[in-house]
Every structure is written in C-alpha cells, then in structure tokens.
Amino acid sequence: MWVRAPSATVVNWTAALANANSLSLCGFTDWRLPNRKELRSLSQYGPINNAVTLNSVGFSNVQGRLYCSSSNSGTHAFIFQMNDRLVLNDDKSLSNYAWPVRTAVSTRSVALPKTGQSSCYDAIGNAIPCAGTGQDGDIKAGVSWPNPRFVVGTGTEAACVADKLTGLMWVQAPSTVPDTWIAAVTSANNLVLCGFSDWRLPNVNELESLVNTQEGSRYLNSQGFSNIQTDSLLVIGGVGCWWFK
Secondary structure, three states, X not given: OEOOOOOOOOEOHHXXXXXXXXXXXXXXXXXXXXXXXXXXXXXXXXXXXXXXXXHOOOOOOOOOOEEEEEEEOOOEEEXXXXXXXXXEEEEOOOOEEOOOEOOOHHHOOOOOEOOOOOOEEOOOOXXXXXXXXXXXXXXXXXXXXXXXXXXEXXXXXXXXXXXXXXXXXXXXXXXXXXXXXXXXXXHHHHOOEOOEOOOEOOOHHHHHOOOOOOOOHXXXXXXXXXXXXXXXXXXXXXXXXXXXX
C-alpha cells in the first residue's frame, strides 16, 4: 500500500526515514520507507514516462526524479530514479523525494523477495542496532531466501548454477569481455551450454534479482559463481550483460 500523493518536498535520507516511520494515514501507523525492490516494483519499462504513467492510474504528485529507499550501504543510500528506472547509490546527506509504503498482506498478489540487507547504519555510515530504525535491515520485507539459494550443477550441468529462489539457471562464469547490447542478445540466443540451447539475456527484473544489498558482487563469487567483476554488472541500467536460462 502506497501513499496516493507523495510529497513534492525533497529531504535527506535520515529525514525521509523519520517522516515515513511517524506517518499516520488511512487508519494505519505502520508506514515506512520502501526498500529498493519495492521502489523498483513501480517501474513500467519501455518508451514511456514512468511518473506520468503512475499519475494516470490513481496516484498524483509523482515526480520523475530520485526517490529514497530504506536500503543503504553505510554512508550511501540506494535511491531510485523514477523516470529512468535506475537504482543508484547516493550520499545520505543529499536531498531526494520520499514515498512511504506499508505492507498490506491481504491485497498482495506478487510476493517480492527480500533484498538481503541485514545491517543498519546511521547518517555517516556507523553500524547501529536495527530495531526501530525502519531501515531495510530492520524490516527485512519480502520473501525469505532458501538456504542454500544457489546450487552449482554437476555432470553435464557443471558450468551452470541454479537459483532456488527464482527458478532461473545462470551461466556460472559470465564473460569478462564487454559487448554491445545487440551482440549480447545474439550471443545469448545462440549459446549451447549444460545440455540446453534455450539461453537468453535476462530482463531487468531477473538481472536485479541477483543483487544482495548487504554483500554486493562478492556474495555471488562466494556462492559458486566466478568472474563477477563489479556491482555495475548487476545495477539496473548498468554496463553488464549476463547469459542465463
């Protein structure tokens, strides 16, 4: 459940958290700042203006700019560019828009997974107890990840990794050679690996599902993958392409 008309006043990340945590609206007091996956769930992809689309389906006052999420990496918070549909990492002291949300389980038809965040930080990046902060590491909203989440294949599937959370299979060691988007699509479509020939490029949601907000790319390299270069491979709108089926 979202605030219908989010404020058009920009605030820093600390104020955004406090304002959302103290909000009383529509008979509820459990409002909070959304995590990065919840903010991204408002995206519609294609040649459209995302803010205009949202304002046409019941919302109002939605800006096509940067919105704060409750997910953060210490001194920086993850923010969402509403029109470009990018997840970025921005200094917490900078001012952006905020859009409170609350969990309304009875109306949920699609369950978003957790982001992986388990730690909380103050405005200057010091680790703090999570309880009562309203940060992503406190709320941990979403579906829990299976343990283990990733399973490295054996036999003919030894070069592939299965994700038990999403049901997707990924190439274990993606190429480290940059490529154009068109060439990447072609290469993925023509790939034969682990006994399968139905490989393709992931869509933006599938690619983002690999992000562990707490750990970044080092997490994947510790889960059976290799060749994961930097977080830019996984950031929405980033430069990386990865084959998967």
